[in-house]
Amino acid sequence: MKNSVKKLFIVIFVIFSIFVAGCLQSNQTSENSAPINLVKMSGQEMIQKLGTGEIAGFIMWEPYPAIAVTKGLGKDLILSGKIWKDHPCCVIAYDEDWYKSTNNSDEILKRMALAQLKSVEYINNAKQSDSPDHEELINYTMQFGGMTDPAAANLSLADVEFVYNTNIPGTTTFIKNIQDFGIFDMGKWNQSGYKNASDYANSLVTNNYVDWAINNKDADFSGISLQEPVNVRYGYLINDIHELPFYIGWQKGYYKNLGINISIGEGAPFQNGAFEMQKGFKSNTIDIGSLGIPPVIIHRINSNDFSTDDARVGVIAGMNNEGSVIVVSNNITSLKDLSGKTVGYPGPGTIQHVLFLMAAEKEGLRVSN
């Protein structure tokens, strides 16, 4: 009995000293420059906690930055276009399993791209304050983004660049960054067999559908609609103004006119792209969806089972460029001021996560996540 107690004390002592060592180690890194602590939370929480001072700032998709700013809780510190001009953001992606098991999947994808093109053109016209559609657009924006203040809707629209084209060089840059930031599971990356970032980007993104859409953008709907209306289970992110083109196309009937019935997939709208990838695409409850390009890049590697390729998705069109903002409380003037403070973000592996790391890298700062 006494012996075992002695042994126990030795074990406890050893464990304790390892803890102390671990602590000292982490303290050492923080002495040089305390890392900025990224903490996952929902957009609602970000606004609430910025107000109470629990967080010094957040990086989030519109409309949350616009809401926080119009409420006077904080200010824009860095627009994501300042971190990386014209960076790709949300995209339209399809599930490979759905693609293989559906007869006319290519035709459906073409129409999805066209509807996207129509929506983007509508938004870009209506964005002008003198446009006759402006008020309607503001109403759609407030509905989709869960906003009550037209000023916030205007502000959030101004920060987002709506697009439909795909962006292979931008995707390649994202893949490189994700690799450099240690987000890939390298064992899985090796299993995937991609030679390098651009090889992976080329396998991920397809231009054909957007090309077809551009060629047919002035065609009569009745000429190019699908004969048999098809049902598509669609996934999207909650209150994300980046994905406004989807909402416009759905509300204004662009999909329906092209013969596509949109139904909202199980679990949608999602809190972030990681959920959409794992709960939707991976388990085949989503056929097509819009989400940030980084979750697509990460999950097609990390959570993929390469013998069935269950997390394999393809990108057919863009949704938007830029459109995320680092919002900070009013006493913060630079990213450096955030050192040692807590910053909200929508979760690991989201576009906001990657963008924040890129911004920190420029300034030589550390980010713990």
Added chain:
Amino acid sequence: MGRLVLESVTKKFNSFQALENVSFEVADGEFVCLLGPSGCGKTTVLRLAAGLEAPMGGNLLLDGNKIEGVNKECGFVFQEYALFPWRTVKENIEFGPQAKGLNKNECDRISKHYIDLVGLNGFENHYPKELSGGMKQRVGIARAYANNPKLLLMDEPFGALDAQTRNLMQGELLRIWEKEHISVLFVTHSVDEAVFLGDKVVVMSARPGKVKEIFDVKLPRPRIRTSLEANIIRDKVLKSLGMEIKLAMKDQ
């Protein structure tokens, strides 16, 4: 000093008449044994004398003072020892002196004296679980004595011991009693024990508990268990008690 007087004491538990008109006396320095069938209220008498229960009628007097509330001038020795298991032998004996607020030196002196008296030298720092039944009861007796009581109340203190140890402990108890010489009220269901120990044997009857007969045991000490005189008294007591036991069994 240490004269306990019971004057027509009555006690009821709900509707159960535990004691009815119980009267007897423990004279100063006297050793009185209380004998009776189970359920006759022997233990109740002790608890009343200790002030752990209050009587419903009649009086209990210790040196002429009515016993009200817990009687701090008595020492209680329990059948199952009731030692504090988290206290060592020494600490158990010091419980009373400590409760009185005596300082450490006095406590030490008292515990040393009674450890010597009951012959537990070398076991001061043992916990109760490390002791045999006989040793535990030595601690129980020492603890009761350490409080310097006028009256010792013993509730079948040797009932849980084997016959050998029991005889030994009876001798020990008499040795200590002769040295300290305070009054003892000793509950037992063994006629042998009562006759061997007591100056007086009070036989009680059950349902309700009453004093049936009181025997004076005028035998010289040290007593011999098998002496003729002892046998004669034992016989009388047994007869008196035997009828009671039969009655009690019939009731059941």
Added chain:
Amino acid sequence: MKIGEKKKEVVINLLSLVGFVLLWQIILILTREGIFSIPFIRLRDIPTPVETWHALIGSMFTRIYGPSLTYGIYNHVFASLERVIEGGIIAFIIGVPVGIGVGYSRIIGNIFNPIIEIVRNMPPMAWIPIAIFIFVSGGSIFIVFIGVVFPIILNTIQGVRSTDERLLDAARTLGASESKIVTKVIIPSAFPSIMTGLRIGLGVGWMAIVAAEMVIRSPVGLGYFIWNMGDLGRYSEMIAGMIVIGVIGYIMNISILLLQRRFIKWED
């Protein structure tokens, strides 16, 4: 003879662990070869023991990739333990006096019992939403507190109430006042129960902290770690984190048990 049997038991225990790990590996190999499957469960997503081991070693210490600093499991374990210990201490300081009061006095019991009986049936997880809103910081410590305090209170009450009546009588006849009876008889007698309450409570608290960390987000903590790894699709790190949680909980339980045996020498 006795030592031999002890050794035998240890060998059987180790063999069972090894057997479980082997079974895990075999099932996954069969699954990945397409021989074995269970409907509605994606067994293929579960990492093998070997992958899990590599993930455990790989994520043990803090890793730095450019601007990104990922805390090691050590930091997460330490942060979680700190919260459990802080919550445990607060629960102990509050729970023991309440338990003694309720166990000892019928009046105090009647005052506290209705609250205790209702609140103790609310699982710690049910407190998470309100903890998010009302606590500026330390919400997860509060969740631990809720998990720990009721086992301590209930075991203390039980310990106080099961104090041997004869010991109370003995103390009374030895001249102890009521306050001395509480401090010198009731508390020591209830002490093993209080320790048991603490042990059970910390077990509950350890489970609660992981759940609390998943919801009340902070940069470090094991709950946060496994949730983050899940978000990134790094399932082997996730499973490694789960195993660490289990092992730490086990060590905690055993440590308190042995400390209890060490410091309560008088108990049978």
